[in-house]
Amino acid sequence: MFMARDKVDKKYAVEYGEPVGIIAAQSVGEPGTQMILRSFHLAGIESTISTSGLPRIIELVDAKKKPSTPITYIYLDERIGKSFDRAQEVLKKVNEVRMSNIAKRVLENFSKGKIKVILDVQELQSENLTARQVASRIEKELGKVDATVEEGGIIINMHTKNLKDIRAASIKIMKALVSGVDGAGKATIRKDDRTGEFYLVSGGSNIEGVMAVDGVDKERTTTNDVFAIYRLFGIEAARNALGNELKRTLKEQKISVEDRHLFLIADAMTASGTIKGVGRHGLSGEKKSVFARAAYEETLKHLIHAAAYGEVDPMKGVTENILVGKQIPIGTGSVKLAIKKEDLAKIKPKDAKKE
Amino acid sequence: MPSKSGHELVPVHELVSDKETKELLKTMNLDITNLPRIFSTDPQAVKLGARPGQVIRILRRFENATLPYYRVVVED
Structure with missing residues (x-):
């Protein structure tokens, strides 16, 4: 890091030639030995359980393309974040609901060329959806079919008796997105204890899709997927995200390491313009x-x-x-001793002769 | 505090003029290849319209200080 000495507190100023990398490695490595290898989770508290502790650190430092548990922290616009009800409205728009989440069963009637979708009424209600909405969503997804709402479910008239088409359609129905953002995952509302603000936490990493939703604060919304940040915002944002993730993971384990060490690691990993791991296939191997x-x-x-x-x-x-x-x-x-070539010529071999 | 760049994680990026780059490298006693890199396809580099060989100054915020960091634009 190029730190202008006059701008930084003297206490932190680094001398020329200081092995900052080795100091960073030791500073992270020593408390790192106290980290638990496999983290246990507390049952029932959080809906999204993230990888933590040493496995998470390894994941970050090895520059894995996808985190094993992607999480998006969705912050809301100032006014919306203050009210629980309005936060819930945004949650509805974000929360990814697929047909397989709300359908109990999908029955195919090949002889009539129809598919019947039996909906889970409770799930439907909890997602605040109506059967009519689901039916129109199916029509849009498949096209050229008629979906009608009947007692206990939705009947889809395929207008064809082709076995293959009907089977393909029923698979497509189960995968269809009913509401929410594609790839956003299941979202829950949390409350920031410090500011009293409501924000959402979701188990996906489609940050770009989430940011397009009305009421989402585009400036603060972030994810633990460093590569998603890199693709969307570039290398500097990835460096910050990487440093913040290291910091957060260590803090979670109640390990205190000076931030500068962690950001130095992030700097080294991102110096080439892309994110590189530190191991054999990354920095050490190059x-x-x-x-x-x-x-x-x-x-x-x-x-x-x-x-x-x-x-x-x-x-x-x-x-x-x-x-x-x-x-x-x-x-x-x-520090090396150096002499200019022209100065070397000025030295006369006089003294050597005398001896 | 609203950030100029549009996102919390993105510090302010700005192009450094060729003349300034020369002076900078002289004071830091560096060759341009020693600088950390940023791809010309990087979203922030694209925003600035930076060409390979140019230097981008990044105003990193750390605690209460703003510290400059430099990256040279390279081809992807």
Whole structure:
């Protein structure tokens, strides 16, 4: 990080040559040993249980494309966020409801060319939907069919007796989106204890779709899916999201690590313009020095490759210099003696002759 | 506080002029290839209309300070 020294509190100013990466690694690594390996969950409190603890840290640091439990934090516009009822209206628009959530059974009548969908009345009511709405949704989804509401369900007249078409249609019906945002997942309302504001938490990561909904605060809505942020907002936002996620995960485990260490890791991971993991396939595997790579993993592979292709090791890093027993370029070690070529010519060999 | 960029996670990005870039690299004693990168296809780079080889200044907010960070635009 390029921190202008005069702008930052002296306490945090870093000396030239300070091995900030190693300090960050130690600062995260030591308290990290106290983290529980597999987190247990408390039953029944949260509807969306997120991965936490060490598995989550590994997920972030390895730059996994999809988090194992995507979560979107949907903040609402100022006025809506204050009232529970209005928050619930937005929830209805966001909450992803598929046919399979509200249908009890789908019965196919091949001889008549009809499909009957038996709806779960309770579920329907809790989602605030009517059978009529569902029927028109089916008509829109399939096209060229008539859906009528009858006692206990919806009858869909396919106007065809083709077996294949009817089966394909019934599968399509079950997958059809009835209301909400595609990929948003199940949403629940939460209350911020500090500000008393209501916000939504959903188990999906379609942040772009959620942001298009009326009443959603586009500025604050965020997700734990770092790659979704990267695609939508770019590398700097991804860096912030990555740092924030690391911070949040550690805080959840009641581990306190200075933010700068975590954001340094995020900086290193995003320095190439895209998000790279820190392991063998990421930062460690792309080091310039052959020795540094060989010292990490797959020793033979790197040495043989280097021998076969005549790679040159500039010997500028820490690992390779420890390996050969030279002074490491850190702190005082990073200062080298240099002389300009023209100045070298000015030195007369007079003194040498006298001896 | 409303952010200028449209989202909390996105700090303000701005293009650095070629002349300023030269001075900057001189004071930091860096080559332009040493800078962290940003793809020309990055949403923020597209917004600025940045071309490869240009430098983008990012005004990162950290606690109460605003600190500049620089990324060079590279082709994807």
